[in-house]
Amino acid sequence: MRTLNDQLPFILRRENVARYEDGTVVIGDRREYPFKQVFVRCASVEEVAQAIEDMVTQGGGPWVAAVYAMAMAAHQIQSKAVQEQRDYLDAARKRLVDTRPTNTALARQLARAMAVADQALSEGQSAEEALLEWIESSRDMLYDRSAKVGRYGADLIKDGDGVLTMCFAETSFLLCMAFANEDGKRIRVYTPETRPYLQGARLTAPSIHELGIPVQIITDNMPAHLISQGKIQIYFTAADLVTLDGHVVNKIGTFQNAIAADYHQIPYFVFSLGPDPGKPDRASIEIEERDPAEIRRCRGMPTTIDDIDAYYPAFDITPPHLVAGVITEYGVLSPFDLERFFASTKLL
Amino acid sequence: MRTLNDQLPFILRRENVARYEDGTVVIGDRREYPFKQVFVRCASVEEVAQAIEDMVTQGGGPWVAAVYAMAMAAHQIQSKAVQEQRDYLDAARKRLVDTRPTNTALARQLARAMAVADQALSEGQSAEEALLEWIESSRDMLYDRSAKVGRYGADLIKDGDGVLTMCFAETSFLLCMAFANEDGKRIRVYTPETRPYLQGARLTAPSIHELGIPVQIITDNMPAHLISQGKIQIYFTAADLVTLDGHVVNKIGTFQNAIAADYHQIPYFVFSLGPDPGKPDRASIEIEERDPAEIRRCRGMPTTIDDIDAYYPAFDITPPHLVAGVITEYGVLSPFDLERFFASTKLL
Numbered sequence: 001m002r003t004l005n006d007q008l009p010f011i012l013r014r015e016n017v018a019r020y021e022d023g024t025v026v027i028g029d030r031r032e033y034p035f036k037q038v039f040v041r042c043a044s045v046e047e048v049a050q051a052i053e054d055m056v057t058q059g060g061g062p063w064v065a066a067v068y069a070m071a072m073a074a075h076q077i078q079s080k081a082v083q084e085q086r087d088y089l090d091a092a093r094k095r096l097v098d099t100r101p102t103n104t105a106l107a108r109q110l111a112r113a114m115a116v117a118d119q120a121l122s123e124g125q126s127a128e129e130a131l132l133e134w135i136e137s138s139r140d141m142l143y144d145r146s147a148k149v150g151r152y153g154a155d156l157i158k159d160g161d162g163v164l165t166m167c168f169a170e171t172s173f174l175l176c177m178a179f180a181n182e183d184g185k186r187i188r189v190y191t192p193e194t195r196p197y198l199q200g201a202r203l204t205a206p207s208i209h210e211l212g213i214p215v216q217i218i219t220d221n222m223p224a225h226l227i228s229q230g231k232i233q234i235y236f237t238a239a240d241l242v243t244l245d246g247h248v249v250n251k252i253g254t255f256q257n258a259i260a261a262d263y264h265q266i267p268y269f270v271f272s273l274g275p276d277p278g279k280p281d282r283a284s285i286e287i288e289e290r291d292p293a294e295i296r297r298c299r300g301m302p303t304t305i306d307d308i309d310a311y312y313p314a315f316d317i318t319p320p321h322l323v324a325g326v327i328t329e330y331g332v333l334s335p336f337d338l339e340r341f342f343a344s345t346k347l348l
Numbered sequence: 349m350r351t352l353n354d355q356l357p358f359i360l361r362r363e364n365v366a367r368y369e370d371g372t373v374v375i376g377d378r379r380e381y382p383f384k385q386v387f388v389r390c391a392s393v394e395e396v397a398q399a400i401e402d403m404v405t406q407g408g409g410p411w412v413a414a415v416y417a418m419a420m421a422a423h424q425i426q427s428k429a430v431q432e433q434r435d436y437l438d439a440a441r442k443r444l445v446d447t448r449p450t451n452t453a454l455a456r457q458l459a460r461a462m463a464v465a466d467q468a469l470s471e472g473q474s475a476e477e478a479l480l481e482w483i484e485s486s487r488d489m490l491y492d493r494s495a496k497v498g499r500y501g502a503d504l505i506k507d508g509d510g511v512l513t514m515c516f517a518e519t520s521f522l523l524c525m526a527f528a529n530e531d532g533k534r535i536r537v538y539t540p541e542t543r544p545y546l547q548g549a550r551l552t553a554p555s556i557h558e559l560g561i562p563v564q565i566i567t568d569n570m571p572a573h574l575i576s577q578g579k580i581q582i583y584f585t586a587a588d589l590v591t592l593d594g595h596v597v598n599k600i601g602t603f604q605n606a607i608a609a610d611y612h613q614i615p616y617f618v619f620s621l622g623p624d625p626g627k628p629d630r631a632s633i634e635i636e637e638r639d640p641a642e643i644r645r646c647r648g649m650p651t652t653i654d655d656i657d658a659y660y661p662a663f664d665i666t667p668p669h670l671v672a673g674v675i676t677e678y679g680v681l682s683p684f685d686l687e688r689f690f691a692s693t694k695l696l
Contacts, residue, residue, distance in 0.1 A: 034652060035650070193652075194569065195569060201651040206652065206653060215657065216640075216656075217651075217652060217657070218658070218659050219660075220569035221540065221542065221543060221568035221600050222659075225600055225603055252570050253569025255576070256607075256608050259572055259607055259608050259611045260604050296549070298646035300649070302647070303549040304546070304554065307557060308554060308564075308565055309562070309563065309564045309565070310564055310566065312566075316573035316576070
């Protein structure tokens with residue numbers, strides 16, 4: 001039987017995102033994709049943290065790598081006293097949280113992992129085994145939720161639509177495209193390359209191409225022009241974070257595409273599993289700034305001389321009035337109704 | 349005495365844009381700048397045309413290289429009969445016009461060059477000498493006009509302003525920045541890198557830096573975010589073409605920055621020597637599409653695999669309602685009043 005995993009392009013298949021193997025965490029190296037299909041093997045929490053910071057993985061990858069790092073840490077400390085194990089795991093959790101200040105989903109998953117380990121230790125069980133069991137069921141659930149989200153997204157697409165995206169919107173988006181294609185809708189996808197890391201050119205475009213759907217890469221300065229030409233009818237992205245009041249934090253560039261879409265009356269939809277209950281509003285968002293030197297390079301090639309200063313905010317914030325809907329596993333929600341919806345259904 | 353030329357950064361000094369030397373056209377190679385200061389020497393019209401097509405020079409460079417190519421052609425054909433010289437020069441003109449379909453200023457300058465050559469030939473004079481004299485006086489006049497435009501621009505800037513630009517807005521913009529700086533206004537400039545050719549990162553940022561003005565490069569997906577952060581108060585670009593009804597054609601990305609500026613109530617000003625009288629409106633604009641393979645490279649480095657399709661419109665069109673003013677040598681004009689202004693003053 002063809003599973004959901006089989007429907008996904010290479011880079012999103014579970015085993016290629018990250019896996020726990022021989023007491024190490026093996027992470028699919030998205031920096032090398034699509035030029036090479038290689039993996040980074042990490043033998044310590046610090047190595048996993050470094051790998052996340054070095055952008056070996058991104059999007060939905062870091063939390064998977066991080067929780068496997070927790071399982072690896074549990075394994076490495078298993079012979080010690082329970083309190084020592086707890087302290088060690090909590091230090092590991094903190095180190096891993098620090099790798100990504102903007103994407104709070106990582107911190108929340110690590111808090112859940114810590115609770116799973118605590119529970120196992122308090123019951124005299126193996127924290128490693130409890131973590132691995134929890135990780136696999138979490139991943140199953142996440143793929144199922146992404147499929148629901150992808151299904152709602154596919155239903156928003158009309159035959160003949162041009163689709164704009166930004167960065168690499170991961171499983172929900174790729175399943176959305178796969179479902180729309182299976183439904184017989186003829187779609188074309190435009191992926192801005194997404195400087196400086198080129199996730200659009202390197203990850204999204206090859207993944208869409210792998211699904212057999214027509215795709216063209218463009219540079220990040222082109223979306224508004226393509227919309228004005230009538231090439232684009234719908235804009236989808238993932239979100240690194242959605243606040244309770246409907247602000248969308250995502251890869252830098254998402255916001256200016258949303259402004260351009262709004263200007264041309266094109267709807268912008270966001271894939272999200274739900275808002276972060278700890279993030280009420282715009283003021284609560286911390287935007288990660290990365291090393292400006294990364295702006296002066298493109299896959300290692302200098303784009304200017306090193307004397308020139310640069311600025312690198314990694315994310316931007318799209319306000320709710322530019323968002324046509326937040327596509328969740330419960331349907332397409334108004335960004336203005338997220339807090340009530342998730343509070344009333346006790347889902348947060 | 350310090351001349352206007354001395355105030356300009358390296359790449360914009362007359363001798364470094366293009367020059368006529370030993371019967372050849374020597375063109376400053378903007379593809380290699382700022383990594384190397386090198387020149388391409390062309391011994392035929394075809395070599396100059398190829399150099400323009402290969403992006404050796406851009407912005408205000410192509411017309412200079414092209415009219416020197418006309419002088420070189422006049423030299424090479426000077427021993428022939430007058431009609432043969434005319435035919436040869438007209439064929440050269442056509443070949444050079446074809447190098448840039450969007451920037452009609454090149455075609456207009458070449459038409460003027462042809463008229464100068466025709467006049468000289470009809471009077472039994474050397475077309476080469478007449479062309480060289482006309483080119484030098486045209487360049488003098490152009491620098492003077494750019495200085496006037498730069499002066500009007502500088503007066504629009506307030507102390508402490510953050511300035512956004514796009515691509516490489518050439519002499520008018522650089523003089524504008526130099527004048528504002530000399531006036532004691534503390535300014536900061538943000539230059540989007542301008543993919544795929546990186547004119548912002550390679551040409552604009554080093555030129556601003558050379559003037560001693562603080563400058564930061566950003567990627568092309570960042571302008572809206574910086575505006576939302578309050579870092580930018582004014583947006584300036586050059587224009588490859590302005591239509592009589594005030595549409596601005598400029599490097600791809602100009603339009604989406606203008607939308608983002610408008611969304612945040614930041615004014616957008618365009619440097620221009622005036623509209624093209626042969627271009628009444630948007631429908632009359634031809635947008636040059638370049639080889640999609642160029643999108644899959646960044647300074648030669650692949651950004652994705654060659655299987656992936658790409659799309660490369662080189663320019664976009666900003667409608668007049670997004671333009672706060674067109675800065676000409678006659679002052680800051682409304683984009684809606686260009687046709688009347690230039691017709692009434694018989695300046696077109």
